[in-house]
Amino acid sequence: MICRILLLIILTSCVSGSFVVNVTQTCYQAEENHNITLEWTFTTKPDRSTNMLNIFCELFISDEVSVLYHVHEGVEVSESQNEKFSGRVQSDKDALREGRIRLQLCRLRTDDSGLYLCEVNTDYGFSVGRCQLNVTGAKNSKENYWKTVKTALAGGQIAVIILAGLIVGIGEIVDPKFFISKGVREETASDADETTVPPQLLANDGSEGCEVTHLEA
Template identity: 50%
Template sequence: MIVSFLLIVPVTLCAPEKHHKKAQTYEVEENHNVTVEWCFSSRVDVSVASLKIHCLLTPELKVFYHLDQSVKEPQHQQFSGRVHCDVDALGAGRVRLHLSRARTEDSGQYLCRMSTGFGRKVNEFWLNVTAAADRLKPVLPPPQPSGRHRIFLCLCLVLPVAAVVVLVSRLCCSSDSP
């Protein structure tokens, strides 16, 4: 925890630079995967052994990702086993972190401090995890009418037909009589 505090102080002091760019926002639905990515160097010969990356979820100071051979700091249990770094991208000057099975509590502001043998950089991004959409409800057939409704429906259909039949038969019978 002390290491987190000591690392976050320079991050917060460096964050409000004059040429501060707008923080990237990533949106993902709960239980889906998301990849956060940014460039930290224009050099393509970055030695991964010389690279230090420390990413925190603020303001709780939960360690999201940590890469440093000299300092041992465990990842916060909230992210344990769910954050993976693309090492090939690091050698090309890019940080690419994959977060699997995003949770709503992963939402928030993240600050990352990167350091190499030729410079330092601070990156900030926001992650917004929305609740998973309700599962589609199965389509049910329309409810069948109850017994009373069936009787009423039959009477409404049968009575007019019966009345027409009686009327036609009386007309036919009355026209046959002299």
């Protein structure tokens, strides 16, 4: 793999200066899940047809090569594209006619990082342009969430948000006395179930001889 890269560089240096492939940016820095546009430019001739245009844009990572974009005799060959880039690369066909290769890479992944080489071969020259892409991991979503909450608290907005959510979710404001009386009733019923009534407190018919007063809500 290293030999191939060296060969491309040597061939590029040997090509006549009449045909050149340049990059608009030698190094790109992006974040995971974002989009980025890689761009190369090459020398064009008005009297030449794009039918003789051949382009290979590839990602080099160690000993692995992944085809990002392939054009053979002016026609894009999607079958050559590596499956890791499937559905994530969009090319600007209008820009291609002007001598610009513009490739938008969507939903970036950390394994998209590496060296990108774009080989352009025509009937009047051959050249290679290269650039480096570094994709960093996305920031922790929980960290961003709590940062937003802290900001809202500082501005005194969180209480309003919570209150509005409660009103919408419950649909009404409940009288606090309901919860108090309900809790007393439940506690009384629970105690009655767990306590054994002494025989001397039972009536002749077996029922409890004491009167139980129920709390009214």
